[in-house]
Amino acid sequence: MIKTVLTVNPNNEIGTIAPEIYGHFSEHLGRCIYEGIFVGRDSDIPNTNGIRNDVVDALKAVRLPVLRWPGGCFADEYHWKDGIGPLEERRRMVNTNWGGVVEDNSFGTHEFLDLCEQIGCEPYISVNVGSGTVQEAAEWIEYMTAPGESTFSKLREKNGRKEPWKVKYIGIGNENWGCGGSMEPQYYASEYKKYQQFCKDYGDNHLYKIACGPSADDYNWTRELLSHVNKWHTKAISLHYYTIPYDWEHKGSATDFNEKDYYVTLRGTRYIEEIIDKHLAIMDELDKEHEISLIVDEWGTWYDVEPGTNPGFLFQQNTMRDALVASINLNIFNSRCTRIAMANIAQVVNVLQAMILTEGAKIVKTPTYEVFDMYKEHQGARLVESAVFNSETGTDEVRIPALSQSASIKEQNGEKVLTLTVSNASLTDEAEIEIALPEGFVFDGEAAVSVLTGDMHDCNTFEEPDKVKQTRRSENWSGRTHTLTVPACGIVSASCKVK
Numbered sequence: 026m027i028k029t030v031l032t033v034n035p036n037n038e039i040g041t042i043a044p045e046i047y048g049h050f051s052e053h054l055g056r057c058i059y060e061g062i063f064v065g066r067d068s069d070i071p072n073t074n075g076i077r078n079d080v081v082d083a084l085k086a087v088r089l090p091v092l093r094w095p096g097g098c099f100a101d102e103y104h105w106k107d108g109i110g111p112l113e114e115r116r117r118m119v120n121t122n123w124g125g126v127v128e129d130n131s132f133g134t135h136e137f138l139d140l141c142e143q144i145g146c147e148p149y150i151s152v153n154v155g156s157g158t159v160q161e162a163a164e165w166i167e168y169m170t171a172p173g174e175s176t177f178s179k180l181r182e183k184n185g186r187k188e189p190w191k192v193k194y195i196g197i198g199n200e201n202w203g204c205g206g207s208m209e210p211q212y213y214a215s216e217y218k219k220y221q222q223f224c225k226d227y228g229d230n231h232l233y234k235i236a237c238g239p240s241a242d243d244y245n246w247t248r249e250l251l252s253h254v255n256k257w258h259t260k261a262i263s264l265h266y267y268t269i270p271y272d273w274e275h276k277g278s279a280t281d282f283n284e285k286d287y288y289v290t291l292r293g294t295r296y297i298e299e300i301i302d303k304h305l306a307i308m309d310e311l312d313k314e315h316e317i318s319l320i321v322d323e324w325g326t327w328y329d330v331e332p333g334t335n336p337g338f339l340f341q342q343n344t345m346r347d348a349l350v351a352s353i354n355l356n357i358f359n360s361r362c363t364r365i366a367m368a369n370i371a372q373v374v375n376v377l378q379a380m381i382l383t384e385g386a387k388i389v390k391t392p393t394y395e396v397f398d399m400y401k402e403h404q405g406a407r408l409v410e411s412a413v414f415n416s417e418t419g420t421d422e423v424r425i426p427a428l429s430q431s432a433s434i435k436e437q438n439g440e441k442v443l444t445l446t447v448s449n450a451s452l453t454d455e456a457e458i459e460i461a462l463p464e465g466f467v468f469d470g471e472a473a474v475s476v477l478t479g480d481m482h483d484c485n486t487f488e489e490p491d492k493v494k495q496t497r498r499s500e501n502w503s504g505r506t507h508t509l510t511v512p513a514c515g516i517v518s519a520s521c522k523v524k
């Protein structure tokens with residue numbers, strides 16, 4: 026048994042947790058868009074304008090704040106004009122990055138922005154730098170956001186949408202150090218500056234421009250990029266970091282793994298903390314006023330694909346191990362909320378560390394989905410100081426900190442509500458944690474407590490969709506301390522009034 030103390034200081038507010046930290050990513054990859062989100066108007070699967078109602082409902086329930094599209098690597102071979110106008114006239118192409126399948130462009134700009142309106146989230150569009158042109162990017166922005174009588178607003182109207190959309194987040198290229206053009210950082214910085222110059226604000230739409238940042242621990246990319254690109258050019262740079270248990274050749278199975286693999290995966294996911302802090306330290310040097318934010322716009326686990334599935338579709342199951350990964354990452358992002366403006370887990374449906382899996386009309390919410398649900402009260406809340414006296418866990422070979430936590434405060438009806446999320450990575454020991462408030466504060470009433478736990482291999486399948494589900498209870502919390510038990514391989518969220 027782990028016995029410890031977690032101190033929470035509501036007096037020390039650190040910053041606001043941007044709801045966008047709970048963002049998502051959708052790419053034309055495997056069965057993410059087609060089947061997972063878009064089934065077409067004629068489908069028997071209940072849909073609105075071809076978009077699955079069950080998926081939209083599930084994403085609304087976790088208050089999905091922002092959705093990135095159309096890629097990923099796909100973004101740098103996507104030509105937006107192929108995806109507008111009458112369906113039968115849309116150009117077909119080969120999706121060279123992902124499985125070599127034919128992309129019929131039936132899901133394009135109108136369909137994506139309709140999806141965002143149905144979910145109630147901000148769109149985040151990645152424009153094509155790798156194989157596109159500045160003119161193409163500039164015209165896409167005009168098509169989506171320009172009011173009035175411009176050539177592209179008239180074309181938009183002809184295609185069924187008179188009112189311009191509001192599009193805030195624009196990513197200029199994706200992984201331009203790799204699939205987005207194999208560029209050197211100096212070359213990309215010049216390209217970036219040119220593109221951003223022609224991505225204009227129309228009417229009352231204001232773009233938040235995002236430059237392609239580093240891969241994992243490529244600190245040189247960050248340094249070079251920010252030596253050439255400044256706050257006048259960009260609001261943020263993006264970071265991509267995937268949790269791959271060993272290496273690209275030995276990723277391992279999503280479901281068939283041992284205790285060592287489990288701890289190695291969690292150690293790998295915790296490495297993001299060091300990566301983020303080192304990139305932030307470089308940003309501190311080159312952007313002293315902190316006017317450029319960091320966005321982690323691809324993160325999550327990447328395992329071998331499920332046996333028998335297309336290797337280019339990146340379809341993997343999702344277990345309690347992934348739930349722990351999600352919880353640790355979200356706590357890390359929360360704790361750096363003064364610098365991290367957004368994070369997007371990869372990907373939302375049927376790809377990599379998915380929130381949702383689909384098979385025909387069936388849908389499964391993964392353990393990762395449960396974590397996003399348990400953490401949703403942090404969105405828009407103010408992070409407050411918290412500290413835990415941690416202990417180590419793992420095998421003889423692999424040691425990691427057992428616990429991870431974050432705490433935030435929100436005003437509700439004039440009262441302060443504290444939300445606490447704690448995960449326990451130990452496979453053997455439950456954690457008995459005394460939560461302690463400082464002098465002058467007490468817990469005040471009913472706490473809503475949710476617990477997610479199970480064997481590390483537990484997952485939700487189409488045969489057994491509810492195997493891993495949070496259990497909810499309410500408890501009476503009073504006084505300055507309360508003891509919370511977090512099961513082994515478990516995550517707890519608790520919200521309670523404090524005064």
Ligand code: AHR
Binds near residue numbers: 099
């Ligand atoms: O998410 C899958 C791929 O991973 C994305 O297309 C790319 O940006 C990254 O390498």
